[in-house]
Amino acid sequence: MKHIEDLLQSLFVMASMVEARDPYTGGHLWRVAQYSRLLAEAVDMPKDQVARISAGGFLHDLGKIGVPDHILRKPDRLSKEEFAIIRTHPEVGSRLLQGHPLAGLVIKVVQSHHETPAGTGYPEALSGDAIAPEARIVGICDAFDAMTSNRPYRRGMPVEKALSIIESELGHQFDEFYGGTFVELGREGLFDHIVGYSEEGIPLQECPICGPTIVVTRKHVNGDHLFCRNCGGEAVLERSDQHIAVHPTGQKGSAAELATELNIDLIQELVKSAADHLNNTALTEASKGEALL
Secondary structure (H helix, E strand, O other), X not given: OHHHHHHHHHHHHHHHHHHHOOOOOXXXXXXXXXXXXXXXXXXXXXXXXXHHHHHHHHHOOHHHHHOOHHHHOOOOOOOHHHHHHHOOHHHHHHHHHOOOOOHHHHHHHHHHOOOOXXXXXXXXXXXXXXXXXXXXXXXXXXXXXXHHOOEOOEOOOOHHHHHHHHHHOEOOOEOHHHHHHHHHHHHOOOOOOOOOEEEOOEEOEEOOOOOOEEOOOOOOOOOOEEEOOOOOEEEEEEEOOOOEEEEEEEEEXXXXXXXXXXXXXXXXXXXXXXXXXOOHHXXXXXXXXXXOO
């Protein structure tokens, strides 16, 4: 099992490095993984399938490693040409996974999470049942998080508005069965502890100077100095059992202080959870790159 955990961790670390390049998406991968897990559980999928789908939710954007920083971090809406580059990330991610011993666990999610039931998605314009169930689930969760999260050019929308958009697009942009179940779960309040959080119990913090996410992790304590990955601004963490906030100091971080810092504790927790629920058959199929659902 230790070997499997090491292989999974290599993928999760790679995904976290990709996410760290974008100062606005802190916590996106964790949130999509949590939404995906809840949705898969709600439709009574077996535990090993739930684990694969949750892992796929965390790894779905691996291909964004191939998107240049000036596009990934652009503070305005993308041009047609820039969006065309963004649209290459599913295929880039799929190629990146080729040869990895556990590629079969998540490759369909990475390749197809932007496909739609109506065939209007990318990269292959698949439709209906040609889209793997795990990709349909993660695609819904990815879209919901994008709608409810802040971006450089707009604020995140209220949960109900995002759910209403998904509901209006059932059968066209979103799978009717999985999407309908997702909307029900959202209206029951089952996502309230995830929306606006970067991990369990830790609400997202914004840079007081320029707006992007300042990542707070479970290891950070009151008085720690944190840094915006966009403007380099320093902020002091105010933290108690009931409250988390950041306050600017007016200083800038050094090169060492602004270096990428991964949340290894969270990664290891997610890896262990996935490994504990993957049975031997699933792992054998994954190592062969076979279909898993």
